[in-house]
Amino acid sequence: MGFPASAATKPDTQTSTNSNSNKERRGMGLLLVFFPEDSIDNNNSTSRFFRRTTSSGLLLAKAQSTISICALLVFITLLLFTLSTFEPSIPTPTTHSSIKSSRRFLSQNTQLSSSSRHWFSPMWDYKLLYGKQKPNVSSTSFALQGMGTLYRRGTKAMNDLIVSHVVEDVTEGELGLFLRVLHRSGVTSKADTVLLFGSPSLSSRFSFVVREENDSFLKLIKHYRESSIKGSRDSVFRFDSTQFWKSGKKDVGEPIWGKKGRGNYSNNSTEAEGESTRLTYGSIVGFDVNDLDPENSLAGFLDHVPMSLRRWACYPMLLGRVRRNFKHIMLLDVKKLMLLSDPLSRVRNRSPESVYLLTKESSSSGKHSKRNSEKTQSHSQVNSAILMGGARGIRRLANAMLTEIVRATMQHKKKSSISESGILSQLVGNGHILKNINLITSTESIQEASSLIGSSSNSAADYSIIQRGNSNHELNSIMMKLICLCEVDSSVYRDC
16 A cells, blocks of 8 residues: 555656756756857866967977077087187197107217217218217207207397208218308307208208207307307308307397297306396207198109209298298208308398399300391309398299299200209399399309318408318318317317
8 A cells, every 4th residue: 555655756756856957957058058158168278278388398499409509500610710720839748758858868978978989080971970879869849830840949039041951962971061160150140040851851860960060069159158268250160159149138039949938048148247148049940841842832843853943842831931030031052052151241231122142144145046146145144052132032032933943844845954043043034023022143253162271261251151062072071170170179079
């Protein structure tokens, strides 16, 4: 009886529930009708937030990468600019190598001084005198901007420069005598000396000869100072030590060669009567042709380029790098000439564009009889063994000479007929090419060295330049005997 009642109540409950849900749906439908955007925004707000965060992160990453690339480009540009304008410093030898080198020099000097038989060896035979020595002595410093060899650094900056080229057939005795006479002439008190070698092997072979003569010169200066002997130039072979001592205010100019700031000898100056007296001498450096002409510029025009022609390809680089450091320049042949006094006095009062030439007249008649039968052409043969003048004039002449060598090799079919003296004489005769150079020609004759043998009391003023001649071996021995006549000098040179 009670079951029907309960069953009757369930449909009523369900009916009420359904009616409530229908009412809610109707309410939601009204909300969607009146406020459709609010519901859509609520559903998409989360997705938009994530999209905005992602896009801002991408923009930030792109900005950072762009800034990094720009910074990297700026850094690379600065690095390349720094490397392009950087001048390589002269490397200082390591302690081990310097100690090893000093020990080797010390042992060599000890052996030479203890050996008495070397005192009686002839000067011109360096193989006998230095038979146990290794000629390829390692250099302790470069001469200029990582090139060359510094044999001796002078006491101050000089105004004059002597560039002496060493041809292939020069012997050790010839170079040794040339340097010894050069030191005794007094010209090294006013000028620096550059030795230009034809190959690196020549540079290493002659290195010990150059250093030996430098040491002998310093010993000679020291000996004259300690013995209070001033010396004189009453003979061409007399040594006058007063040329190397200067009085007055100390010069502050530093030599261009070698490492800057390197001090010289501590005993170079003395105080006498309230004035500073200091020792003054020039630097001696060496270069080989591969340093100054690494590509061998004339190799494309000649099968074999002799040193007499290749030296002109080396002058532009050498003279260009020192153009602001020297006022007067001399180009000299070691094989042919020697200096007994200072010949640069001829050009010190001239203009920077001047070039002093030594010539000799020679006449030649034309080949064609009809044209040149009545005309005998007289032209000057220029002595290419010595050229001197202002720094600007010598530099311009060297550049013009190099161009003339190239032109001559292209015109001549027989390359063997090309001579340095002939090309230089032809260049000097062409006034149009050398119009910016003040040429000063002189017919001054150069004395033969054999004329000095007769007497040892010749005036030094008459023999500023001498030429060796053909018999150099006998001449060297005779000249060394004349040098060793002085008792003071014979005690310094061990080959006397």
